[in-house]
Amino acid sequence: MAQTIAFIGSGNIGRSLARLAVDAGLDVVMSNSRGPETLADLIAELGDQARAATPAAAAEAADLVVVSLPFHAYDKLPPEPLRGKIVIDTMHYFPERDGRIEELDERRTTSSEMLQRHLSGSHIVKALGNMDFLRLYSSARPSGHLERSALPVTGDDAGAKAEVTRFMDTIGYGAVDIGSLADSWRHEAGTPINVLPYVSEPPKGLNQEQANHWMFNAPAAVVSAVRVKELTDQATRTGRVGLFLEDLFPVDS
Numbered sequence: 001m002a003q004t005i006a007f008i009g010s011g012n013i014g015r016s017l018a019r020l021a022v023d024a025g026l027d028v029v030m031s032n033s034r035g036p037e038t039l040a041d042l043i044a045e046l047g048d049q050a051r052a053a054t055p056a057a058a059a060e061a062a063d064l065v066v067v068s069l070p071f072h073a074y075d076k077l078p079p080e081p082l083r084g085k086i087v088i089d090t091m092h093y094f095p096e097r098d099g100r101i102e103e104l105d106e107r108r109t110t111s112s113e114m115l116q117r118h119l120s121g122s123h124i125v126k127a128l129g130n131m132d133f134l135r136l137y138s139s140a141r142p143s144g145h146l147e148r149s150a151l152p153v154t155g156d157d158a159g160a161k162a163e164v165t166r167f168m169d170t171i172g173y174g175a176v177d178i179g180s181l182a183d184s185w186r187h188e189a190g191t192p193i194n195v196l197p198y199v200s201e202p203p204k205g206l207n208q209e210q211a212n213h214w215m216f217n218a219p220a221a222v223v224s225a226v227r228v229k230e231l232t233d234q235a236t237r238t239g240r241v242g243l244f245l246e247d248l249f250p251v252d253s
Helices: 012-023 036-046 055-061 071-076 111-118 133-138 158-171 181-187 208-217 225-234
Strands: 004-008 027-031 050-052 064-067 086-089 123-126 150-155 174-177
Touching (some): 004 012, 012 133, 036 050, 086 111, 086 158, 123 158, 150 225, 158 174
Parallel strands (some): 027 050
């Protein structure tokens, strides 16, 4: 698989995935909308296997690119540097943050299909966006480990999905292919597989402040491949778009 992973968006999810990639011996190129110089502290933390670049330069540096932006910024991604690349989409649509998008509110398409339309020369795979950033880093386990969790994957290109599956295996997760980008709504925010299954069951009767504290400090729960399939099969498109947990675990550009 690709030995250099590029990140466009260096917020909580991007940072957690970058740490996992470095831990696995991969090189990473980090980028954000504010410029490479703003990433100096993160690069120092990640070590010699990491460097900072502009989003376009990061895209050109690797065949596998992780995109972790607020969804409203998806159309700012550079199509040409990403042409021919496999792009892992970790983004979610939150109307309160991103503004109303009629196509998504009316369920006429998915956010990942919109991203594919914008990056028509790339191979979009939706993955690694349905866990919170804390447990995304702490729950990684090697292949065969009894406490290894699985995560859903959707995409239109079988080869791209296979490459993303290899990357996920390298950084500590199993992958469950649940279909095409048209099926990606099944692991968007607000669905049964999003965040909560990977958190241990909270005590009863918590108030909002206690619940928030629990979310940040609770141990992880193991979610098997069978359970991923069960939960994604339970998803419907009639519920609220978005989820309050986005406020607890914000993303950065």
